[in-house]
Amino acid sequence: MRLTRRDRLVLFAPVAVLLTGWFVLPALIGLFATFTTYAPFGATIRFSGLGNYATVLQDREFGAAVRNIAVFTIVAVPLELGIGFALAYLLRRPIRGRGMWRVLLLVPWLVSPIANGVMWHFLFASATGVIDFVLGWLGRPDIPSPIGNAGLALPVTIAVEVWRIAPFVTFLLLPGLSSIPTERWEDATLNGAPWIRRVLDVALPSLRPLLLAITMLLIGLSLGTFDGVLILTGGGPGTSTVTPALYSYRRAFGVNDWPAGAASAWLIAAGVFGAGLVYIRAVRTGRSA
């Protein structure tokens, strides 16, 4: 190629400035600050080693947040992938208005997490909600909103997130799925392969890099869950839906415990980077195999 070193420098300069100033630099400064007692309006700064991390890790609320987000991620990500894949599978062959189907299915993802929380808050409410409407028609008595129930709040929060994200997965998977040549599907069909074999043997191998990339995005999205619970449950009841991001935000901006907020934020980042390492390894082994 004709690109010289100087060309590359010119090409990368704008995004390097943007990312350094508003992304990398703050993140690194934040990382250093977590090993000190730094706070924006604090008078003195002392080195405190891993003290902030110890404080956070010993906090039972953070423990609950980690448990919640682990359940959230382990349940939500496969569901989002599964439902998203199923819908993309249905749309894989050209049908009339496929582009329109694809964006119509995308509409739940267009609702902001905040608006989403507002909407489901009312949909679950007794007087006007959709659940009690259906129950009423079935002759059943109303049920109290599941988001007020400590046992149901987390599953319901997960369900709402899956509702919002699964269509986005379809949107991302469809170009890949529909680019698989028709003959491959037909060969498999003629060989009498049941649909599950067709999916495993035809779709998954060629979609592997795409599926890995989507999974990476979904894991990051899930580990950072914040605005999805802020309005819907506010982390409650008790600590049943609190997430690390919500915990971190409240520490830093709610009770002005800056070091604990920054430290817990970096623990989230560590989780995402851990997943990132696995992702990069998985992409590499797929290529050499």
Next chain:
Amino acid sequence: MSGLQSQRRRDGATRAILLTAALAVFLLPLVWTALAALGLRANNNTRPPSWLGSPTLDHFRDVGIAEPSFWQELATSTVSAACAAALTVAASLPAAYGLARSHFRGDRLLTQGFLVLASLPAMAYVIPLSDLMRRAQLVDTFAGVVLTEAAVTAPLAIYVLHGALSQLSSEWEEAAWLDGAGLLRVIGQIVVPLAAPSIAATAIIMFVLDWNLLLVPLVLTAGEIKTIPLAMSDFFTFERELEWPTAAAALIISLVPVAVLVMVFHRVLDRFALNVPRVD
């Protein structure tokens, strides 16, 4: 082959039914909300449940009464998301081109690294960012919000544009290089026109992402610059007794701009792909 054909027809019918059912399930909550915004509410106190109210547009007016600056916030959201999306694409396109057209050690790792960065939740770095921006006097300014939103979505834009540009044949570029065209001319006159649909699709998705961001404007503003998600969260944190039809109307208004954008450009969005698998 007739067996295959009849099976395909059966498949087609099944698919249409399943898709319609799925679409109904996914859109039902929004239809319910839209009906409430239009004044048609369920009444679950009767048996069987009935419907209350008659169609009206009053609730859309009520939004402006409940939150007097709502229309101003709608404008702020639109302009800031548009500026941020434009800035993201403008900054990411050259980098994506550089990645797609050069081979150096670790170029693949760098591309994948951008995807990992794109997955990093904003919470991981907004706390120190808010402090930094305060020191740079950029808190509660339009520029501060736009620059940060642009930076937040840039890694994903680079990853997506890199995928699109790698698919592009470099024949035309080669010809232009041979003609003695410079870097900027090659990008401006060859790459951008050829990749225009992908670039537009990326810009639209970035606009939607920016439009719905909460955390960034939340920690970088103090009341002066307010976007719709921020206004909604404020409203709900402080005045929980908001009427459902008014909330529904606000929600529908916040959804309409992005929904219209996506519907109008649905053909362009056909070109949005994370990475298209190579068919071998």
